[in-house]
Amino acid sequence: MMSQFSMDAFFRLASRFRKQESGSTITMFAFAGVVLIGMAGAVIDYGRVTKARASLQAATDSAALAAARLPSKDTAQLRAAANKFFVANTDSIDGNNIEITDFAFQESTGTVTIDSSGVLDTSLMSVIGIKTMPFSAKSSAVKEVSGTVEMALVLDNTWSMSESAGSADSKITVLKAAAKSLVNTVLASGGSNVKIGIVPFADYVNVGTGNRGQSWISVPADYSETKTTTTPAVPYTCTTVSTKQVCTKGAPKTCTSYTDGVPSTYDCTPQTCTTQPVTPYQQCSGGTPEKTTTTTTNYKWFGCVYTRNSGTTLLLPDQTTTTLYKGIQQTSQTCLNPIVPLTTNKTTLTSAIDGLIINSGSYKPSTYIPDGMVWGVNLLSPAAPFAEGAAYDTANKLPRKALVLMTDGANTRTFNSDGSHTNASSTTQVTKANTDTSKVCAEAKAKKIEVFTVAFAVTDAAAKTMLQGCATDAEHYYDATNAAALAAAFQAIGQSLTSLRLSH
Incomplete structure (x- = not known):
């Protein structure tokens, strides 16, 4: 509809001409011409402003979606991103002073709101005094999680993560920043509809000492061994x-x-x-009496568990409930940070990520990926060992279960027939560990879990091939060669688990 201003101006002009009853025939023809020009101008210019308004709305929608897509919550950064898209999409719009007039971001709802406007210089309507026609648009975009999401972060915290990530920071420092950004993105978009858990892995996985006594694990009581040694007298x-x-x-x-x-x-x-x-000389020794020494060695459970297996066969998650996980009694700890079960508590998750360590004293752990994957699936499973997950959905929508595996290298450990781990000393043992990793990945995908894999500065070709095959598909595999690429990979994963919609 033509604006009220345009219609009123046009009819006022026409009324003035009608009141000139003494006008000549020429005046009447002039009046008719002006009327025709005005009518034509109204049609042409209104068509132009309608097209400009539609183009402005599309550009404003694009700008709102671009800003909402960012993981940042900084209003200035979001507005800069919106403005970049807005300018790129308004170059061809017929009009002047086309700009964003107002920008707002509501963190609690994840909503970006943009107001924009422009002015169109009229063509034929200018003869009746209407020089310009304003037009405007408004758009709101909301970042949200569709339905419910359960995500397990399976994160490598082995000694190799102490190396540089191609910058001043170590790999573990870069990982912490990227993982927290991912948590913030997904939780901010879904609130109580999102649960996230963390599985740090290295030589072994730490299931948490609080799970001692659970029905799915066998942990003997802590104990001590005392030995008495007698050293005979030496004459x-x-x-x-x-x-x-x-x-x-x-x-x-x-x-x-x-x-x-x-x-x-x-x-x-x-x-x-x-x-x-x-020159010969006398050298004397001995003359010590018999000596008895008593030493006590304490064995404790630090939360570490052996690989659950039957001989040389890795037992997959949910495969059987009769074979228990076995706790490792040790004199010192050979697993690091404990698992964080699925939770909606952002503070719990970010604190756990900040607390990730890659060594304990002289203990510098190596890599055994199959255990990390097993416990990632266990975290998402609705059954024990961890039961925070909802029942599987064959369509993986309600809930949508996702597992993110991040590692910076190849398997360097292998498991023995008792479930313990030793260094992989041969290509055959490394191949076996890679094959076992692939088996767990296949099991996860068979449960319709969405598997993302991130190879962080991995140079081993066999390891890359294994990680590519582990992912749900090619789009779920990320080859992050440096710190910036890792951050981008985690950001992309976060965006893929959220959706954007225009709310206005």
């Missing part, structure tokens, strides 16, 4: 020494050893030793 004796060892170092040499793929160097300069004669 005082003397011998005559007439030679000595003289050693000389060769050319300096440095050797390299590896812990979870991380190199460290040490001095391995060779020595040449010879025996040379010396």
